[in-house]
Amino acid sequence: MTTVSVYGVGKAGLPLCCVIAESGHKVIGVGRNSEKSIQLNKGINPIPEETGLSDLLRKHVGKQLKFTIDGVGASKKTKVHIIIVPVFIDATNKPDFTNIKEAANNIARGLKKGDLVVLETTVPIGTTGKLLKTELEKISKLRAGRDFYLAMSPERMMTGYAISRYQELPKIVGGINMLSTKKVAQFYLTFCRQIIEVSSLETAEFIKISEGVYRDVNIALANELYKISLSSRIDYWEVQKAANNPFCHLHEPGSVGGHCIPVYPWFLINNFEVPLIKQARQQNDDMIKFYIKQTEKITKPPSRILVVGISFREGVKETAYTRSLPLIKLLEKRGYRVFVYDPLYSKEELTSMKLKYSREFNKAKAIILLNKYPDLRAPLTKYRSRVVDVKNILNQKP
Ligand SMILES: NC(=O)c1ccc[n+]([C@@H]2O[C@H](COP(=O)([O-])OP(=O)(O)OC[C@H]3O[C@@H](n4cnc5c(N)ncnc54)[C@H](O)[C@@H]3O)[C@@H](O)[C@H]2O)c1
Structure with missing residues (x-):
């Protein structure tokens, strides 16, 4: 058993802390917000919707698991250091590495010979071997692959x-050298069912970007086929179900949000000639314009519209890169009066986001149902002719 510091205790980092603690290691979760650390140290879970997380947190906090904002102190006390902080893209779609640099700086100031450093954040190819390695070596004066792994x-x-x-998907590990790969794989095997060792840092980075881009491009394809289905009066969802087999995996159509799938394609678009990936990204972003066209067939401005679904996906209370907010702006620009509803958000939360809350389905002349909320099937079915049903909720059997 060893000691581990995890930099970033958000939706990805917090479950990771708990899973590692469950396997018997001692874990320090490092955040930026002292109030959040205090709450976590009391066992209060900020992501109650994450299956099994509350139980694991309560079980280990104060024993195997602690939280702090002292990143250097955590690094000094531990032997394995994992970075799982987000890389965002700015308004020009360029990545911002500030979070990673800050975590690297803290780790480097406590780094010791024989320690392991692992980057879990999805990053552009070359980030681990250049930016992270340079930052760690510059401050610690230790050499990656020789003094630390x-x-x-x-x-x-x-x-x-x-x-x-962690039990269902193999963990990919690619080190700066063979010894780093082996040491890190050995550590992950203590809580992951299967490890795939790959030949380099860059391979591991590219695998994750490729997964995200695969999803984005396939959703764009599904969106295109979906539009054909609608204009040909064919049920896309029936097509998808019947067509899918081991050689064909038609995706669900829809708008694409969250800080993963819409972000990763830019790590390639920025640096390579990738017309297909670029086009897919644009098409997925433009789906909101298609939903507006659908809405205009139901009712014209200035009528009252209800947008259902503010988070980028059902079950995840997160508005990063959600397409709902640009959709609302576009609808308002067209002259519609837009109200919003999302079962994940209270009226107060939506109002504080400067949105107009309403759950009065009968008052809306059109309803754009963006996320999969099957509980809304019953109350919305009687308004079926007014609903732009992006995820085909109303036609599904209860
Ligand atoms: N959430 C997912 O579904 C998911 C899936 C796969 C991969 N990931 C990867 O995990 C990364 C993090 O995602 P998330 O969902 O946990 O994000 P999140 O926004 O929920 O949490 C990130 C946390 O890291 C903190 N942070 C930022 N910089 C820090 C630093 N230098 N030191 C300590 N804490 C810092 C932030 O304050 C925030 O609390 C993503 O960017 C992605 O690369 C996430």
Whole structure:
């Protein structure tokens, strides 16, 4: 058993802390917000919707598991250091590495000979071997691959299923050298069912980007086929179900949000000639314009519209890169009066986001149902002709 510090205790990092603690290691979760650390140290789970997380947190906090904002102190006390902080893109779609640099700086100031450093954040190819390695070596004066071990092991979980994913999906590990790969793989094997060792840091980085891009491009394809289905009066969902087999995996159509799938394609678009990936990204972003066209067939401005679903996906209380907010702006620009509803958000929360809350389905002349909320099937079915049913909720059997 060893000691581990995890930098970033959000939707990905917190479940990771708990899973590692469950396997018997001592874990320090490092955040930025002291109030959040205090709450976590009391066992209060900020992501109650994450399956199994509350139980694991309560079980280990104060024993195997502690939380702090002292990143240097955590690094000094531990032997394995995992970075799982987000890399965002700015308004020009360029990545911002501030979070990783800050975590690296803290780790480097406590780094010791024989320690392991692992980056789990999805990053552009070359980030671990250049930016992270340079930052760690510059401050610690230690050499990666010789004095300490460095690897990339991308987080592949899906919010809501973060804990079970460690048993379901193999963990990818690519080190700066063979010894780093082996040492880090050995550590992950203590809580992951299966490890896939890959030949380099860059391979591990590219695997994760490729997964995200695969999803984005396939959703764009599904969106295109979906539009054909609608204009040909064919049920896309019936097509998808019947067509899918081991050689064909048609995705669900829809808008794409969250800080993963819409972000990763830019790590390639920025640096390579990738017309297909670029086009897919644009098409998925433009789906909101298609939903507006659908809405205009139901009712014209200035009528009252209800947008259902503010988070980027059902079950995840997160508005990062959600398409709902740009959709609302576009609808308002067209002259519609827009109200919003999302079962994950209270009236107060939506109002504080400067949105107009309403759950009065009868008052809306059109309802854009963006996320999969099967509980809304019953109350919305009688308004079926007014609903732009992006996820085909109303036609599904209860
Ligand atoms: N959430 C997912 O579904 C998911 C899935 C796969 C991979 N990931 C990867 O995990 C990364 C993090 O995602 P998340 O969902 O946990 O994000 P999140 O926004 O929920 O949490 C990130 C946390 O890291 C903190 N942070 C930022 N910089 C820090 C630093 N230098 N030191 C300590 N804490 C710092 C933030 O304050 C925040 O609390 C993503 O960018 C992605 O690469 C996430």
